Amino acid sequence: MSLINRQIQLASRPAGEPSAENFRLVSTPVPALAEGQVLVRNHYLSLDPYMRGRMNEGKSYAQPQPLDEVMIGGTVGEVVASRNEHFQVGDKVVGMGGWQEYxxxxxSQRGVLQKVDTTHIPLSAYLGAxxxxxxxxxxxxxxxIAPKAGETVVVSAASGAVGGAVGQLAKVRGxxxxxxxxxxxxxxxxxxELGFDACIDYKxxxxARSLSAALKSACPNGIDGYFENVGGMILDAVMLRANAFSRVAMCGMISGYNGEPIPMSAPQLILVNRMxxxxxxxSEHMELWPAALKELGGLVATGKLKYRESVxxxxxxxxxxxxxxxKGRNFGKQLVGLI
Incomplete structure (x- = not known):
């Protein structure tokens, strides 16, 4: 009896805000393994904001998610069958398996599957921290941002998988x-729990003026570095408190993921503050991943980098x-558990 693989496919492209109707659940048989192939039973799927951009057909930094194919996404799981000498049944692995069970x-393609050690680091953490x-x-x-000791770093979406790590790594650097x-x-x-010095509830x-006043209180010496995950009003408020020669890492702009315009109220501050x-x-900086993962793995294994998961x-x-x-309903890293 052959195994059945359930998949979530992209059925249609959203016009504005996405809905459940844009997805389709399908079941297909798992084919027999060919030489060099590995079959992985996924334990967790990673859900990430970048996937919203991939659902669109317009120009972006990555190709659009094809219709009628498995939704893209990171996965961790266990090898359940192997015809590849480098992978054994029982190996825990991380890859880009997408929204599917197998x-x-x-x-044999380098980098498509990586073995991971779960002795001191939980398997799910390889999709997050x-x-x-x-x-x-x-x-x-x-x-x-490259913060110096004593400087102030602000991060939006601070309770999320990325933002929470930013603040803790900034604290490690003083x-x-x-x-x-x-x-x-x-x-x-x-x-x-994460050890930030302060946190502002944007709600x-x-x-922007009100939020900027709160930032003035939380950042008495101004803002030297800002890690951007949201955009819009939050970016405007941060700009009003930014110091000369401040640095902004633009990671995400979730306020505009459904096609909304994201105007900037005072772009002249970029010049005034020489920002x-x-x-x-x-993914364009793979040469630095080993150094990053070494520090992150060490901090998680020793309990010095904390995180939360919504499963x-x-x-x-x-x-x-x-x-x-x-919509921000998750708390920490959003995962889907399959086991």
Whole structure:
């Protein structure tokens, strides 16, 4: 009896805000393994904001997600069958298996599947703090913001998988870390569990001036570095408090993922403050991943880098969990559990 693989495919492209109708659940038989192939039973799927951009057909830094194919995404799982000498049944692996229960891969292609050690690091962490989100945080902080001890770093979406790591890595480097998050519970978590110096609830502020006043109180010496995940009003508020020669790492602009315009109210401040603003895509800097993962893995294994996970159980719940992620309903890293 052959195995059945359930998949979530992109059925249609959203016009504005996406909905569950844009996805389709299908079942297909798992084909027999060819020489060099490995079959992985995925344990967790990663849900990430970048996937929203891939659902569109327009020009972006990556090719659009094809219709009627498995939704792209990071996965961790276990090898359940192998015809490749480098992978044994029982190996724990990380890859880009997408929204499906099984992943059949040609493991002879370098980098398509990586073995991971779960002795001191939980398997799920390889999709978060010791995976792409953690490396994203590490790159933007160390390579663009590059904070000196005593400087102030602000990060939006501070309770998320990327933002939470940014603040903790900034603290390791002796900087003051200030988060911006949505809701009192998230702000409390950012300060009390992640160790930020302060966190501002953006939901308490209706405009950039009000949020900027809160930032002035939380950042008495101004803002030297800003890690951007949101855009819009939050970016405007940060710009008003930015110091001369401040650095901004542009990681995400979730406020405009459904096609909304994202005007900037005072772009002249870039010139006035001689600011460095740099966008980046972490997959374009693979040469730095080993250094990033070494630091992140060590911090997680020793309990010095903390994180939280929101886990939706069952493949069929992936679309709703993804839509919730885009609305900020998740707390920490959003995963889908398959086992």
């Amino acid at each position: 992943q059949l891969v040609d493991a 010791v995976g792409m989100p953690g490396v994203t945080a590490w790159y933007g902080l160390t390579q663009i 900087a003051r870390a200030v988060g911006i998050a949505g809701g009192a519970d998230k702000c409390r978590y950012v300060v009390e 308490e502020h209706r405009d 460095k603003i740099e966008g980046f895509i972490v 939706a159980q069952g493949l069929e719940n992936a679309p709703e969990a993804f839509l919730g992620l885009l």
